[in-house]
Amino acid sequence: MARMPREQWYDIARDLDWELSYVDHEAVFPEWHSGQGKIPREAWARWDESYKISYPEYVATQREKEAGAYSVKAALQKSKVFDQLDEGWKSVAKEHFGATAAIEDMAVYAELRMARFGLSPAWRNMAMFGALDETRHAQIGLQFAHELVGKDPQYDWANKAYQTNEWGIIAARATFDGMMMTPNVVDTAVQLPFTFETGFSNVQFVALAADALESGDINFANMISSIQTDEARHAQQGGPTLEILMEHDPRRAQWIVDKTFWTSARLFAILTGPGMDYYTPVEMRKQSYKEFMQEWIAEQFLDQIRDYGLKRPWYWDEFIAGLDTWHHSLHLGVWYWRPTVWWKPQGGVSPEEREWLNEKYPNWEKQFGWMWDVIIENINSGRMEQTLPETLPWLCSLCHLPVGTAASPNNDKYPVRSYPLKHNGHTYHFCSRTCRQIWWEDKDTLHDPTVIERLLAGEIQPPTVEGILAWMGLTPDVMGDDAYGYRWAKAYVPAAAAAS
Amino acid sequence: MTDVMPERPARRLKTWSSLGKLRRLPSEYEIVTHGMNYTTRTGRFAALESNPTTPTNMWFLTYRDHSPLRAEDWSGFRDPDELTYRKYVTIQDEQETVVEGILDEYGPLAHDQSLEPEWIEFLSTVFTPTRFPAHALQMSTAYMAQMAPSSYITNCALFAGADLLRRVSLVAYRTRQLNDATSGVAGIGVREREVWQAHEAWQPARQMLEYLLVAYDWGECFTAMNLVVRPSLDSVLLTQAAELAHAGHDELTWLLLSNLAADWARVERWSTGLARHAIEQRGENREVMLHWIDRWAPRADAAVSSLAGLLAAVPGGPDQGEVVANAVAARDRVIAAAGITG
Ligand SMILES: [Fe+2]
Ligand SMILES: [Fe+2]
Numbered sequence A: 001m002a003r004m005p006r007e008q009w010y011d012i013a014r015d016l017d018w019e020l021s022y023v024d025h026e027a028v029f030p031e032w033h034s035g036q037g038k039i040p041r042e043a044w045a046r047w048d049e050s051y052k053i054s055y056p057e058y059v060a061t062q063r064e065k066e067a068g069a070y071s072v073k074a075a076l077q078k079s080k081v082f083d084q085l086d087e088g089w090k091s092v093a094k095e096h097f098g099a100t101a102a103i104e105d106m107a108v109y110a111e112l113r114m115a116r117f118g119l120s121p122a123w124r125n126m127a128m129f130g131a132l133d134e135t136r137h138a139q140i141g142l143q144f145a146h147e148l149v150g151k152d153p154q155y156d157w158a159n160k161a162y163q164t165n166e167w168g169i170i171a172a173r174a175t176f177d178g179m180m181m182t183p184n185v186v187d188t189a190v191q192l193p194f195t196f197e198t199g200f201s202n203v204q205f206v207a208l209a210a211d212a213l214e215s216g217d218i219n220f221a222n223m224i225s226s227i228q229t230d231e232a233r234h235a236q237q238g239g240p241t242l243e244i245l246m247e248h249d250p251r252r253a254q255w256i257v258d259k260t261f262w263t264s265a266r267l268f269a270i271l272t273g274p275g276m277d278y279y280t281p282v283e284m285r286k287q288s289y290k291e292f293m294q295e296w297i298a299e300q301f302l303d304q305i306r307d308y309g310l311k312r313p314w315y316w317d318e319f320i321a322g323l324d325t326w327h328h329s330l331h332l333g334v335w336y337w338r339p340t341v342w343w344k345p346q347g348g349v350s351p352e353e354r355e356w357l358n359e360k361y362p363n364w365e366k367q368f369g370w371m372w373d374v375i376i377e378n379i380n381s382g383r384m385e386q387t388l389p390e391t392l393p394w395l396c397s398l399c400h401l402p403v404g405t406a407a408s409p410n411n412d413k414y415p416v417r418s419y420p421l422k423h424n425g426h427t428y429h430f431c432s433r434t435c436r437q438i439w440w441e442d443k444d445t446l447h448d449p450t451v452i453e454r455l456l457a458g459e460i461q462p463p464t465v466e467g468i469l470a471w472m473g474l475t476p477d478v479m480g481d482d483a484y485g486y487r488w489a490k491a492y493v494p495a496a497a498a499a500s
Numbered sequence B: 001m002t003d004v005m006p007e008r009p010a011r012r013l014k015t016w017s018s019l020g021k022l023r024r025l026p027s028e029y030e031i032v033t034h035g036m037n038y039t040t041r042t043g044r045f046a047a048l049e050s051n052p053t054t055p056t057n058m059w060f061l062t063y064r065d066h067s068p069l070r071a072e073d074w075s076g077f078r079d080p081d082e083l084t085y086r087k088y089v090t091i092q093d094e095q096e097t098v099v100e101g102i103l104d105e106y107g108p109l110a111h112d113q114s115l116e117p118e119w120i121e122f123l124s125t126v127f128t129p130t131r132f133p134a135h136a137l138q139m140s141t142a143y144m145a146q147m148a149p150s151s152y153i154t155n156c157a158l159f160a161g162a163d164l165l166r167r168v169s170l171v172a173y174r175t176r177q178l179n180d181a182t183s184g185v186a187g188i189g190v191r192e193r194e195v196w197q198a199h200e201a202w203q204p205a206r207q208m209l210e211y212l213l214v215a216y217d218w219g220e221c222f223t224a225m226n227l228v229v230r231p232s233l234d235s236v237l238l239t240q241a242a243e244l245a246h247a248g249h250d251e252l253t254w255l256l257l258s259n260l261a262a263d264w265a266r267v268e269r270w271s272t273g274l275a276r277h278a279i280e281q282r283g284e285n286r287e288v289m290l291h292w293i294d295r296w297a298p299r300a301d302a303a304v305s306s307l308a309g310l311l312a313a314v315p316g317g318p319d320q321g322e323v324v325a326n327a328v329a330a331r332d333r334v335i336a337a338a339g340i341t342g
């Protein structure tokens, strides 16, 4: 005999609210934690998750998944797979581990906040499973990355990155804290599971797994695909919350979806863009970053928000135009400031790669080619010091990415410039109008000095490049350098060109 | 800048650099748990990368960083069971298989139909309504997990929260079975909320759990819940109710409650370990916890003695005073194991 079907008892297990008598409802569900806003309390009774799972089903399924993922890992342990991986691909993996392990863990806290302050018991239960899932993601990533610390200390950053003030990490913390931790749980559910997980990470995991397989990194592909199967489930907490919010406060819903999509897109341009278009060996690339974003992120996102009655974000054209520039600018910045990252950014502008870039991005040559030519010239004449930075760039007060990276040098519509804003006697700088606008709306929560502002305020001592690197937690053995030791630039040496 | 570039001292790491001081190879548990919560990072301006005066940053500052329960190094604490996610889902899947076996063996319908009406009345008053207090505990445990000052503590509490969801689920499952067996006449599956909200015997417990939901200082939440509330309450609702079921030949309830009690035993192990770690770190923490225990023990006593009446009312049931004495003894044992008394 087996258990009773879930449907026969599931509703009892989520019928858990009662009228509080000894403490105030507002004390148990404080407004800024619970985010009731204009939504009447009764509305929460309608919260219904579409993907239902019971505790016994959960532990059975997850146990099996864990056994599967770890047995693949064990089988590969003794193989030479890792040693044969391309350095550029390894950089994709290192950047991924460092940028995500602790964020998966922060998602645990976001889920726990929903499990405590969510206004529907069905939601609180789902969030408990979500907290378990995110614990799994943090742990599986750490376990896989730890295997590699002995081979390469850059993998140490899977554990270390978020404990530091590395500039990219500050940008990631600013974005994710704003998405998962600072807001009330209603906003969190619309921002994290709905906009970010359904819109970005779930699809990114599918793409990343495909690239990993293509690059021969079976272990990584196995890990990522296994994680993705959980994402599809707990990301569904967003939908029912958004439905209720749309009914009672559509303006609030539109605003939080719009701003989260923008900040996520900015971050994705640095987390995913350079990996897809520069680090991954050209013969292994499936799609360009732009193609991927258009097909999987932009179109799906618009379909998805239309289903809920939301409008296209006001900045949409600027975002689409950014697919031609943002990640190219950020790649240039990351490569130039390579000692400040914990992976080896591959230059990725050999003649062959350049041809691919020009094919995928017809304006690439005009926008970025000439800057790389200067770099190539410096590399080939041995003037390495000119390919390295002397100080820090100005950073955007909202996304914390370099000002100028939402644009490109020869772009008439979005040229490199700062979008300043004077407020309370201080001038803030932004990478774009949209960042400035989001900051203005949310300035009370977002006021957080950028690294460059801290440097100028004397908080980073000594204020030299060495001092900055130490402040960011970069040790000499971890600081990034070109993945191929500048080999890709050699084809441009005149002698070589003449000989070929 | 070029001078920092070319020389790369070869450094072979054996593990995370953050675990460097360990002087031994870390366990898998440590590798996947250590140093994860970045809101506790050293040298932070605020917990979150946002204005230090946002409500969330102020909340972390007030209820976590400025808690009277303080320690130099919370990341030195270890779960005695060394639970990882993988281990957790494995052991709980095994336990759920055990539960399934129990449910099979007692062919629920026949078993439940053989129960005496007085016992059905007891189950509908003391057992099936427990999905409400278990959910309250689940909420408070989720709170403690998000506020804990180290990922080692968070993970313990997170799994404890999931255990409580397990408990709610099993109680709900049995509620439906008992409802079927009694065709609803005993009110099982119908009147649980009313019992929880209005039955006199439940009110002190409900009051205590509602207070617990607003015990926002993480240290107080931990001390109150895991050293006072749960040892007292679960002594009655799990241990003593199980014994009573055993004595009254309701083997099914006895076995299921005993199975759930094993989850609490694990929580008890890390909770006493955490309290001892806190005291080792800072002697004054003993007084801090004692102060909270003094605040919560009378509430727990009131809850327990009120519920004890329901156990005593069962024909052949225990003496009310004995139930209370057992619950107090269970709590005292936990507080002593925590190194706070004795
Ligand atoms: Fe995740
Ligand atoms: Fe997720």
Ligand SMILES: [Zn+2]
Residues within 6 Å of the ligand: A266, A396, A397, A398, A399, A400, A401, A430, A431, A432, A435
């Ligand atoms: Zn910006």
